[in-house]
Amino acid sequence: MMTTELLQIEPAELRFIFELKKQTSCFLQLANTTHHYIAFKVKTTSPKKYCVRPNIGIINPNQKCDFSVTMQAQRTAPPDMQCKDKFLIQSTVVPFGTTEDHITSDMFAKDNGKYVEEKKLRVVLSYPPSAPLLPVNGGMKHDPSNEINAQKDRVPSGVENIPPPRRVSEEVKGLEPAQDTKEGRADEVIVPRQVENAHHSHMKLAKDGVELDIANEYEELKSKLSIMDSKLREAEVTINMLNEERRRNTREKDLLKKELELLKRNINTKGVQSGFPSLFVCMVGLISVAVGYYIHP
Template sequence: MATHLLHIEPAELRFVFELKKQSSCLVQLANNTDHFLAFKVKTTSPKKYCVRPNIGIIKPNDKCDFTVTMQAQRMAPPDMLCKDKFLIQSTVVPVGTTEDDITSDMFAKDSGKFIEEKKLRVVLISPPSSPVLLPVNGDMKHDPSNEINVQKDRLPSGVENIPPPRKVSEEVKGLEPAQDMKEDRADEDIVPRQAENVGDMKPAKDDVQSNLANESEELKSKLSVMDSKLREAEVTITKLNEERRRNTQEKDLLKKELEVLKRQINTKGNQAGFPFLFVCMVALISVAVGYYIHP
């Protein structure tokens, strides 16, 4: 597939880093195709980040947002450099597919489907009110030369966020993949470029737990529905067995009545007419009477 399925904005995740404070970043996914797309978000540090939602369906030529929240950290990384990475997988799905239908098999490369994967690196920036902290001889000092002023957006939840980076020209965009490849080589120990190691990335822990909870609730509801249907089926089978038993009894009773009727008919047939001895006696009496009347 020559065209990209998703356009991701921003191209990297920027977090305003402050000790013992959470920070969030909003990512927007744009569907550039006329197909329904399913996406899934993975990270190299699932315990450090929370992604909501980490899976979803994007309609044709539509957009979808997800939020990545970095948990409060007790220590700052050296030189404010972070090697964490995120992987966004996307693939074409049939029309009418919902989030409940999304499974890990949809994003398996051995399925024969086209799976688009894009990596986003994490960038930590200092809050605008304080310069970057650099460790010098074990102590933290201010470095005015590295002070960065960033315009912040305030999210409804009160967590600070930064706006997406400005759009660059097509020529600069063409250089971004090559730059990412160099950075991937430098960080091979964290995120190898081999395809089989990409599967080691795990979704954010909270999202996995929420998905498991939702799936367990759905399974419980389905089991309750199946139990009710099973009880109804048992009641129906009991009724049918009772009707069958009654029909069998009625059939046997009709057979007995039919046999009694046949016997009665045969008995009446045998008794029809006069016995031969009775006829002979009547004939003799008639002859004797005639003889006496007409000597």
């Protein structure tokens, strides 16, 4: 059984900036501090609500792996912004040469004494820097920016029409009056502008997050295409080798056929030439008869 921690997870929880009808993402990092090859798999209690990229992978010894978790746009906010969703990260040791294509659910089954490390992560929701009105427990959450805008748009009437230089309230007694300069007039609208700038900054952060997701997806697709291209090249090389071997076998087969035909011809030729020709036998017989006739008249 393993005594050391297989993977270190940073951060230890998933934090999302929650906005209604907007997609949001967060990023985590898995660190393999061992000398083993580690396979991991990410699970969640709400698979239709989240998108994890990548949700499986292999981490080499003393290497790190980043993955993103994207929450789909939600129409309603959870009560008190408390999310009950959970994530589970399983990890186990795999042999050298294992790839993502070899990862199956059986790898993370705790059978035959196999060690599988499991770590649970909770989901934490937070408001954006300039949070709008959100329903909380049937009511509406107070948004300071709305109060500022309401005070700005309020039209003075009755006693409040008294010019400010002639009116001194109890709240400002003891403070020095501000000079009527361009800088002083600019201070009157600095709070609404700060709210507006905060909103724009949040919009920019959300846009940057979406662009980062697109960039990560592009890099992932690019890596998959490069892997497929390398596999295609290997397949082409293998096919060429098989075709060359087939042509070589065909040539050797043709040579063997020619040698067999030549051997058959040689055998037939030797069979015809073996023994004495019939003419030679006849001549020898006639000569033998003539010699016998002269010897025994």
